Amino acid sequence: MYLERLYIEKIRNLETVVMKNLQPFNVLYGINGSGKTSVLEAIHILATGRSFRTHMPKYYIQHQQPHGIIFAQMHSDKIGIQKFSSGEQRIKINGDRLATQRQLAQLLPLQYIDPLSIEIIDHGAKPRRQLLDWLMFHVEPSFYQTWLQYARALKQRNSMLKQHKHLSITDIQPWNNLLAEYGEQLHLQRVAIFMQWQVFFEQEVKNLLPDLTLKLEYIAGFQTEFGLAQVLEQQHGKDCERKYTEHGPHRADLRLKTAQGSASDVLSRGQKKLLIVALKLSQIAMLHASNKETVVLLDDVTAELDYAAQQRLLARLHTLGSQVFLTTLDDAIVKQHLHDLCISYQIFNVHAGVVQIQPSTPLEHE
Incomplete structure (x- = not known):
């Protein structure tokens, strides 16, 4: 299930972020320290209840703020989490309060690559x-x-x-x-x-190695x-x-x-x-075979993988029906990949904690 709209408040340097018109692939570009990875972190907190950077909410909630909020609109569900600097949290699905993170995690399978x-x-x-237990959680009731x-x-x-x-x-x-x-x-x-x-x-090892x-x-x-x-x-x-x-x-x-x-x-x-990458892709593929699509976070992968590997990874995620949020310093190379692969995408510029949608260009929707 794709995220259609994302709202983030008081997480890291993100004061108030509203991301609309989310696509199968969503590209966040900007200089180092602009807040790109913080957007990925917020999505991770929403889906799992925890950050991939720290176990302490007080370190990702803005200084001297009592709480941070992450909310998302999906096709048929509204999901949200409020994290307090004290460590407490409030979770809601379609306005109903939940006691644990489990239902959110089941609703939004997420992989951070x-x-x-x-x-x-x-x-x-x-x-x-x-890694094994993540897969167990999503495929073994x-x-x-x-x-x-x-x-x-x-x-x-x-x-x-x-x-x-x-x-x-x-x-x-x-x-x-x-x-x-x-x-x-x-x-x-x-x-x-x-x-x-x-x-x-x-199968994934054969493709990548x-x-x-x-x-x-x-x-x-x-x-x-x-x-x-x-x-x-x-x-x-x-x-x-x-x-x-x-x-x-x-x-x-x-x-x-x-x-x-x-x-x-x-x-x-x-x-x-x-x-x-092969380990994570193989899990996404197994969920896909069970009719479960995965939201995938890619943090600066273009800086870590060569050009051919980047394109194979993006093509495979597209084939598997994943919704992807990726960060990059070089939006031109990512645009070229997605254009060559005929993948629908949206570009967001991130600067000093402000996330702005970029106007469509002929290249993006050719």
Whole structure:
């Protein structure tokens, strides 16, 4: 579902922004520091409840202002979020107040593609696990509740481990049982979705990195041949020493491998950038196959990818039916790409926090 109109108030240097006549592709251009990325950040906050820059609302809400507002008009829905510097928030869909962000996130699937984010490949399991769980959230209806129940059981089990020095297996068994029950469900859901995702991933890798053979592997976070209940029992003594739960789906990971070894060790920086794009595109493609379109944020991708890769990326997003918001210092090159690809677009100039729509030109709507 496309955004048709966007309203932003008191976010970063954006005092009041009204963006109308939004198209499948929307180009924000201006000098560094003008507020281009802040527009993307506002859309990200609307869709996910959080910024991709900071976890603290007080840092993206304008100084000495109590709150910031982001509102969007879609074809049949009006959605909005009010973020307070205190950390509180108010969320509405069609005027109705919501208790959580989940409904907004389901209504507005969003991907932030930043080729600089190679930490997904290079650093720790968490960002890779989050990548998988984003996909799970949007394509597996029962995932969220299963994940929520597992997270609650894990929190309680860890709390017991921290509070009690000598904890018997009998004392912790109720939480072991819950953790094992929901953990096994979570694992099976992840396996099923991962198997589907692999097909889409392989196709995107062929398009973007045709000379490489890349394999995506799912690591469960526990020894699945024994089952989570048995693993928790076997690890009881060590978990008591560590005072936290070491094994389970919360330790799951994705491994990216080439024929020569781990992608993090073998690939060049440029190849890693394209691999990040392939991962995100494969998820967008999988949602598209389920009749779910994704809003995509591209931050200065023209500065990070070569000309051919830029055009392949924009063409693929167009094919997948995504609505795209992209920032650039060079609007001419983006216009040329979109003109060559016959993609409908709108241009916005951003200067000192002011966003202005640019008049149509023959090139834009030829």
